[in-house]
Amino acid sequence: MKGFIFTEFIRFVEESHGLAIVDEMIESSNLPSRGVYSAFNSYPFDELATMLTFICNKTKDSAEFLLEEFGKFVFPYLIGKHSYIIKEYKNPLDLIAGIESHIHIEVKKLYEDAELPEFRLVEKQDNKLVMIYDSKRGLTYFAIGLMKQTLTHFEVNGKVWIDSKYKENTGVKLIVEINE
Amino acid sequence: MSNSSVDILKRALERERKAKLIAEDFVEKRLRELYLENVSLTQNLSTQEEFQKYLIDNLVDALFVVDFKGNILKVNKEAKLLLGVDDDNLPNNINEFSVVNRDRINKYFSRSNYKENHSEFQFQFYNRKKEHKVVRIKSRILINTKNKPYAYQAIVRDVTENYELDLKIKEQLEVKKFEALILKDLLTSNDIFNNAWTLVNHIANFLKTDDCVFYGLVNNKLIQLAATGNKISSDKTILNKLKIPITDGVIGQVARSKKGIIVKDTTLHDSYIVDVESRLSEIAVPILLDEELIGVIDSEHIEKNYYKTSHLEFLSNISSLIAFQIKNSVNQLEKRLKQDELEKTRKRLEIIFNSDHNAEVIESNDGYIIDIGDGFLKMFGMPLSMKNKLLGMRCSKAREQLKNLFIDEDNYSKNISDRISNLRPVLNETLELKDGRFLARDYVPIFFKGRIESHVWRFRDITLSVNYEKSIEAQNRKYKGLIGNMNLGLMEIDSDNTILTVNKAFCAMYGYESKELLGHKADDTLLNTQHNLCKSKSEDDIKISNNDVNELEIITKNGDIRYWLVNRNSNKNINNNVIGSICIYLDITELKQLNIKNEGLIKNLTASNEELSHYAHLVSHDLKTPLRTISTCVYWLQEDNNDILSAESNDFITTINDTLKDMDKLITSTLQFAEIRMANSSIDENIDLNAVLETYRKNKFLDSDDEFTFTIEKPLPTIVFNRVQIQQVFQNLVDNSYKYKDEQKQSYVKINWEDQEEFLLFKISDNGIGIAKEHSSFVFEIFKKVGNRTDSTGVGLWIIKKIINSAGGKIWFDSKLGVGTTFYFTIKKQ
Structure with missing residues (x-):
């Protein structure tokens, strides 16, 4: 897992719960990296899971909630860094639809070792987008957070939710809908 | 912190x-x-560039770099060679060259084309040295540093030689294929027509034209044996079966010179013969076998300058290949044509020979039967199957058998040997058979190359015509006798009224001998006729008045005046032209005199009848007065002496009275009868029967009688009749119904009528007492009456019958005792 997730997660915990909690989280978690993260490198996913669990226990918030909040938190960082990618998009649905076909390709140019989830586009209308999110890791809510923040970024009202009727083994069906 | x-x-x-x-x-x-x-990349790149440059320079194919506007940016050595240029005069643009189908090339190098799949592409052009080049291009797009396409790099291979070789091979292959095709057809079939048609179609296909004609030399004329295109109708008969004398036209020229020619423009060629439609170029080659002309293959094309020398070579080649076969076929055709002709003639002769009309026998010069017609067998009653037995038989033997059929047996045989020794045709000899038939016989000797070859005996049955002539003669005699002996006078005259024939009766009527009349004009005054004998009229009148009978007053030879009726009919010849007339005369002088006598008699009779009626009227009227006096006197006598007269005397007086009454009635009837007779002479008039019966009904007060109904079932017609008489008829009949009504029932009388074609039928029916069968026979007799009724005179029905009958009608009745009576009578319609 790319290092920026870890550096941003630590920043996220620091901003939401303070540096003391960050310190406590790293000191008590016995991480192989000892909490030293560089955005260039990759680190085991387990370390993120360990830190997330710690925060859940500490704050009594659900992992899903935390991940979604984390997603929203990361969005400005991502677009700030990679504005040359984002500026091509004029609306949130095009951007989300372009994750797989465009954004991930740009990511791969920088980090060829990046392990990226799949976003398979099922349906795209002017105000609605249906896709299958398929990842080795359970970061669905992280993705939802990112998408919700995308809507906010484009100053659009809308919803993102999981289609509970979707029962396939691989992936989760995500629906993004914009209010008229 | x-x-x-x-x-x-x-x-x-x-x-x-x-x-x-x-x-x-x-x-x-x-x-x-x-x-x-x-x-490492930089090093790699320089090596690559060097390699490419080397590659390009040493490339065996030409290499061009051409931008989208067709500008030539770069060429290699080979490319210069291909374009026929050197470094001094390098071309700038591909459009400087003459290219076959330039649009295709421009499109190929266009910008819009670069995304399309650039496959191999072949095209032809002419280079600077005017050389024809066929090239094959493979290209790829070149991208500049800004990642934009800007030109094509094209590898161009010169395939001119290959292309031309290919063409030649293709052409030869085509020729070989075609030759093989023709040979195959020729070998598999010997039928000239199939061959010829296959041939022309193949050739036309090969030459890519719709016109090819094959001429065969038959009887020194070129005849179209087969043709393609619009000269062939569906049944493969050539529409315009052109026969060309060997001297005429392009084909004639070929036939004479025995050399194939191409006519590039037929409009410039004076010997061109227009076939179905004019075409602008023509090719023709002779078919020769050992320098002998067998036929000509000819093809035309609508375009000028169409045919090339290669075509001529090809056709010559073909013609030599097929010459032998065609010769064979032409020979066969000629033979077949002759055979057909012979066969047709033979068939025709056979039909004629075997027709029933011709009974013929052909005898060979040495006396055997060569042929026998079916008609001959039939004529002599032999079955057709006998023919085979008779063929080859000696004629003398056959004659022996036939001879006894003829009346003149001996002459028959002798006659024949005379004919044969004379060898001269003898026609129409009449022979009589024992069975009553007559035959006409013709003898014709047949010579072949000056020598007697055979004898033909032909028989015809002329019985009918012989008999016909005989019967005509007999008829003629019969009618002449009839005419001569009949009582009517008959005279035949020609169209100038000259007398041709007269019969005995005419002479007797007229008093002249026939020799005094024949040759004279019928209207000649010499004949003492007050009127002309034939009432000379113009031809038109005669036609119209045919069958008219006219009366003539004739003065006979001894001066008597006779009255004749004449009927004149025009006499026509076979062509229906009038050649004269036949007049038939009947002497009616006696009849006429009788008539005149009769007329006088009738006049007298009528006068005396009228007198009689008048007299009867007078008498009966006058008789009534004394009768009344007697009646009155007897009445007074009885009144005055009633008490002294014995019963017996009284009875006598009663008898006298009854008798007087009877007598009175008799006189009344007689009076009535006389009146009717007098009324007879009065005139018929239009009478409305409804009015007549209405008056009668009122006078009789029939309406006031409750026990008797009088009905007219439908309105009666108006008739033309004597008023008194018709009144009497209806009155009498209705009176009778009333008189003889049945007191036991409600009585009626009904009057009805029907319109029958020529008559009006009237019915007067009642339900009275009816007429007994035994009385029915004398109902209409005078003074007959049933019973002792004092109100009936017995004259009424008799008078009615007289009236109806004399007006041409009938009266009768149906009756059943106790049921009723219906009287019917008819009146002739006017």
């Missing part, structure tokens, strides 16, 4: 520093990698 806070920050700072080191390491490592990659 607390210690713990400081610790936390220290730790966080420591983590950040470490992370920074890690990141620096990563970046340094990555930079180094990139540097190395770059160095």
